[in-house]
Amino acid sequence: MIDALAYGVIALAGIAVIWGVVTAIANKPPGKAQLLYAAGLEAVTVVQSIIAVAKIVGGFRPVELATTIGYLIGIMILLPIAWFWANVERNRFSGIILAVAAFAVLAMTLRLIMLWTPAG
């Protein structure tokens, strides 16, 4: 984990949450820019997981090793599944689905930051 990158993911995910809620309130399905943004968020999330796994492979041992690895893998599959699920039936609820997934990414990143303390 790199702190700056993790906080970046949190900020980007926060924007995705708001964006999804806004299009839902406007009663619109997510637009192209919004879907591309979600893909960008996914890309940054994957980069974060790769860096964190590399650090673990390189010898870093967080307190809860198994949980941390579970989070690092789990966080990568949320947005792709949500993306698919949101696009099967495109309406206002698609935006909420993307928002829910982005919120989960945000919450999991916060948890990862807490988990990222070396075992004593």
Add this chain to the structure above:
Amino acid sequence: MTEAGSQLSDSTGRRTNTGAGRVLVAIYGIFALAATARASVQLITRYEEAPLAYLLSAVAGLIYIVATITLARGTRTSRRVALVAIIIELVGVVTVGTLSIVDPAAFPRATVWSVYGIGYGFVPLLLPILGLAWLWRTRPSAP
């Protein structure tokens, strides 16, 4: 059915996997993933610490998986299975939530349903209520 018409047909018995139901499925999916992953880690790495709590975590994960799949399918049979799963879920979160307050020793904080799901913003308590409400709203016999 057009988008504008969907508002009207909301009460006339719809599949559970359309409209707002898709959001419900998404939330159930996330909890299926979270609870199952958490239970797996707990059972594999420290089963002997709190076997009851960790087995309950696994049961919770299983119920979330069943609810996710059956709500996502949205057939007549699957909604019946969803109803059973969600009732068990509601009983589970209320029971475990209460027991975890009354007898914290039996339920270390590490389950999805501890203290009514406080670790997950109480969504575990809200979710079965929303699930039952959605099944009621989309019931086939609705006028």
